[in-house]
Amino acid sequence: MPPSSPLIGRTGELARLREACRRLPGVVLVGGEAGIGKSRLVREFTAEFAAGRAGARVLTGGCVELSAELLPFAPFTAALRGLVRELGTGGIEELLPGARGLARLLPEFGDPDEAPADEARARLFELVLTLLERLAEQGPLILVIEDAHWADRSSRDLLDFLIRNLAGAVLVLVTYRSEALHRGHPLRPLLAELDRVDRVERLEPGRLTRAQTRRMLGEGADARRAAEVFRRSEGNPLFVEALAGEESADLPESLRDLVLAGVRRLPGASQEVLRIAAAGGQTLEDGLLAAVTGLEGAGLDEALRPAVEANVLAVDGEGYVFRHALIREAVREDLLPGESRRLHLAYARTLEERPWLVPPGRAASERAYHWYAARDLPRALESAWLASGEAMRSAAYAEALALSERVLELSERVPSAVDRTEVLKRAMIAAELAGELERGVELAGAALERVDEPVARTELLSCRGRMKLHLHRAEGAADLREAAALLADRPPSATRARALATLAKYAFKLPDSLDETWRMAQEAVRAAREVDDATALVSALMTLALRDNVPDERRLALLEEIEPLLERCEDYNEVLRYKLSVSHVLESAGRHEEAHRVARSGQEDAVVRGLGRIMGTILAYNATEPLVSLGRWDEALQTIEEVTERLPLSRHMGSLRGLSGEIHTARGDLRRAAADLDFFLKAVRRGPVRRAEDLFAVIRLEVSLRLAEGDHEGARGSAEQLLDCGEMADDARYTWPVLALVARACHDEKELDPYLKRAAELSVIGPVMEAHRLAFEAECARITGSGPSWTEAAEAWRALGRPYQEAYALLRAAVEDRSGAAERLERARKLAADLGAVPLLAEVEEARSRLGGASPVRGLTTRETEVLRELAEGRANREIAQLLSISAKTVSVHVSNILGKLGVSSRGEAAALARRLGL
Structure with missing residues (x-):
């Protein structure tokens, strides 16, 4: 690096x-x-x-x-x-x-x-x-x-x-x-x-987050590699840099010397206790350490105190934690093989005899770890199977998957009474819930090879189909259809009702599958009611409630009718999907604050339940989209960064990068916007599964970026995909925003005509679509000669609390009608400045200068404007001072004032704004 x-x-x-x-x-x-x-x-x-x-x-x-x-x-x-x-x-x-x-x-x-x-x-x-x-x-x-x-x-x-x-x-x-x-x-x-x-x-600079660590490794860094570097470095930048180029699991020698420096200065007794502690884990309870070391009371305290005072160990509740994971790793690597095995055996036996020495819930997994490290394979297998069940009950799905995989590995080496098919099923479920979908698909395939019974096959096919579709693999639909058909000639059952509901739920997102969606959902409702299965009923009713040709308020009413059933729903993913659906419709209805609140609540709940990687990320998108609408852009970017730390699927991360790309484009950071677009494009095009909310969002970002670059032909080329995209759910909702943008890139009726025809095919449901329609037709009016005024569009956006769209409409309204232009431009200026939308702010200031004869940059004195002109030329303070015959110190004061008045943080941003204003 x-x-x-x-x-x-x-x-x-x-x-x-x-x-x-x-x-x-x-x-x-x-x-x-x-x-x-x-x-x-x-x-x-x-x-x-x-x-x-x-x-x-x-x-x-x-x-x-x-x-x-x-x-x-x-x-x-x-x-x-x-x-x-x-x-x-x-x-x-x-x-x-x-x-x-x-x-x-x-x-x-x-x-x-x-x-x-x-x-x-x-x-x-x-x-x-x-x-x-x-x-x-x-x-x-x-x-x-x-x-x-x-x-x-x-x-x-x-x-x-x-x-x-x-x-x-x-x-x-x-x-x-x-x-x-x-x-x-x-x-x-x-x-x-x-x-x-x-x-x-x-x-006191803090450690880097997982997302920042990955950025430090480079935009193209493999997500899992970045996660491993983050785990070992704990976000320490020097350690990240040292580990970045290391393929080996061993610590680089220079890094080992650095992290062990404090350990080597400790007394011999302290170093010996640290060696024993390093075999135990990153965190150790005082009682467990006493039992394994054989030191009690004052003897243990005397050995540990120098390590605590030297900040090698820190006190953590009733125990101790290594100040950094790499310290423990380096000390542990110094253990001889026989020494390591004996220590792990001592920990395993101690935890078998006295499991209360560690907090509830940790004993099983720690025993499994130590038996495995001690190479006692029969006990390692048995303890890993018990620990995987405990991890599932605790919603620690990633740990449950790792433990189940260990059982699968060990069962091939030592005899065991554990049913391998049951292990495969548990591992598959854990993989789905942990978001490890590629591995989950493999495990489901291995289980299906061992299972002939129709009910079990239906459950396995449904699970594999879901995971494949989350991975944008279209063959997942075939799995879901086979699962729905397997029990068709058998008595009604919850398994078949859930298979039908799952097919309806995912067909809803497949192109040209809406008829199948409604048919399967209705059949699932009948099957669920016949056997009184609330889980299938909730899922199917939610799918029906999301029909996009139904007014938003009616959809919300249908969802409210489902809420009482949630208490009996056995699949918490469906409970979270309820919050997802409500927030989706609220955002469509322009109720942005409510949409954010509901989705944020669901997002936090998903993380607590161990479902953060998939459902948590999808809900995070629904929580972030309203923030973008409301102009709370810094908060939106912070949410996106938080989600990145959970290693979401690229498809879901792509949607979030689409939102950050919109913000970066509006703020004039086109380099970052282009990186967001590139990531989003790869995520959407990774497989044949297409959804309007992904496909049209990536088109919207691409059109926005081309417009920002001044490439109108490129913007129109990007938008052509709208013209023949097949039947998709939420078509109108996601098409209107793109039409309102691409109209800006059209210069005559020939270029505009295909988009006018596309608009004529679309329904308008709710105030958000209506505002986009007004903006589209107002934009078209400069070519067609008739249409709503920009003032109408500005009022529609203002009523929805959408500041960026309102500011743009106010700018256009001021150009369209000079009466009241000053007031409109003043409000547009304030909105754009508060958002940090520098390109739009520059357009507003240019319009003020052109329409009102005002200073090109509102609020600057004549001298400050002169200094800004020289900044735009790239001159240093000393050069500006000589040109304007003032002191360098005075120039420095003027520059500070300019940065404050323009709301920018650097000379470079100020210079860029000056160039846009023609200074």
Whole structure:
């Protein structure tokens, strides 16, 4: 991973550092574990700082591990030596009369004077303070002190003095390793004292999320590989980087040395207990550790205390946890094979005899782990089978799958009374619920080879068909149809009713299958009522309630009638599907807040129930779509990032990336929007299964992106897929938004005519479709010469609470009718600015200038507008100052004002906006 790779997951931290720069003098103490990215964060920020401010200067000095004994003032010597190279001793003497007093730090100034130690020290501190303040008069200054946990006493005292006394445009950044600060560490009391100083704030970068880890590995990183790197690194950026290129399961030597450094400094007794603990797990209860080590009470405490004080272990409730999983991994890898086996055997026997030593629910899986690691295969098989059942009952489906797979593996090596077919079925169900669908399909196939009985085959075929269709494999429909037909000549049963309901549920999403959907759903309702099966009845009634030619309020009423049946439904996926369906219809009806609330509730419930990977992700889409509608874009992007951490199926993730692509397009980040589109296209086209909500959403994003790029021909080409796509559920709902967009790319009646014909075929149900129709026809009016006004469209969007669409309609209305244009443009400007929709904001400001003769950028002074013009040319502050005959410091103030007034975060964004405005 090259050092020039983009900084991932530090947007908030960079924002806080930028804010600290606006309140100088200031101090930020940046703490965190080794490898968390403190130095990288500081380097990124100081490079931005130096590039964006004329006369800005950064002085950097680092402490070294020897400094406490041998190198007093080491970080300050390093920081000022760079200044000597830049200015020379003469330049420093011009700034600082008496600079010879710096000789105690810098040999370049000769030999230190013979003044008494206390007097010389006080004089030195004053000289350093004065020098920094004089430098700050020339331009803003950052002083960086790295690795303060190694700082010597003299450096700590000087740092304390400077922080309490500095004035002017100076920012002090201090980094330190938090895990190095044991209870007696000399930096701890200084940090505690500095916390009381008003100008001081603490900043502690956190570990990366799973999604951020994957981004760090690169957009093309394999999801499972990224998940494995995240599991082992726990989101520590340095560890991610070290593991990124490693195919081996072994730790790289350099990383092993880093994580074991703290362990090797511990007393021998502590290291021995850590070796035993590493065989046990990442977290260990005090009682279990005592039983396996044979140490009791004070003896165990005495061995563990140094490890806790050195931050190798942390106290966790009634037990201990390794500070980082890689510490445990490195210690465990140091165990000899025989030693490892004996330790696991000791853990397994202890848990057999005293299972209460671990929390309820963990004993079975931990016994299975230790028997397997101890190579006692018969007991490993038996305990894994029991543990897999316990994991299923606890909704730990991924663990249940892994344990069931172990049973399958061991049953081929040792005799067992466990029925292999039952193991395959449990593993298949666990795989479906855990979202491991490819493996689930394989397990279902293996089970079907062993089963002839029709009822069992029906259940297996239904399960395999569902999983195949979730994977966009069209042959899943054949499985579902075979399952529905298998029991047709047998007495009514819940199994057949559920098979019919499942076929109806999934046929609803297949192209040209709507007639089959309604027929199967009605047959399922009859079959379910005949045997009083609430699960099949709920599923079939929900499918019927979602007919898209029924008004939304009627569909909601039908869904409400189903709700009382949910208490008897045995499949919690159907309970979640109820929330999914309600939120789907509420969003269609324009009741966005309610749609978000219902879907978010279902999403959280899915995660708690262990169903987060599939149903949780689908519900997350339904929770995010209303946020996009409502203009709560940052919240939407945050939700999408949260979901990414669950490794959702690419098809479901594709839908979410479609939403993020819409946001990035509207904000002018076309590079990220193009990446979102590429991901979405691959996800949708991965198989032959097509749904309107996927297919038309990807067309909508593609058209939006082509329009943003100014490629009208490309936009029309992308939209041609709308013209012949076959019969699909929710056709009108997902087609209208694309028509409203593609009309913008049409220049004459020939180009527009196919889309007018397509629109004539569509129904209009509810206020959202009506608003899209108004926008489409208003757009068409510039070619056809007649149609609704943009004012009507703007009012429709305003009533729905859709700010982006309203702002666009207001802009068009102002151009269409100049009476009241100023008021419309002012509201459009505010809406676009609040959204961060920079391209639309630029269009609005351009219209204000053209229609009203106003300043091209509202709110900027004449001088600020001149500065903005020069920014658009890519000029630095010093160049702008020379051109406009003002000081560089004044330019810096103007730039800060411009960024604030435009609502942008960088010079680059401001320059891009200026270019769009023709400045």
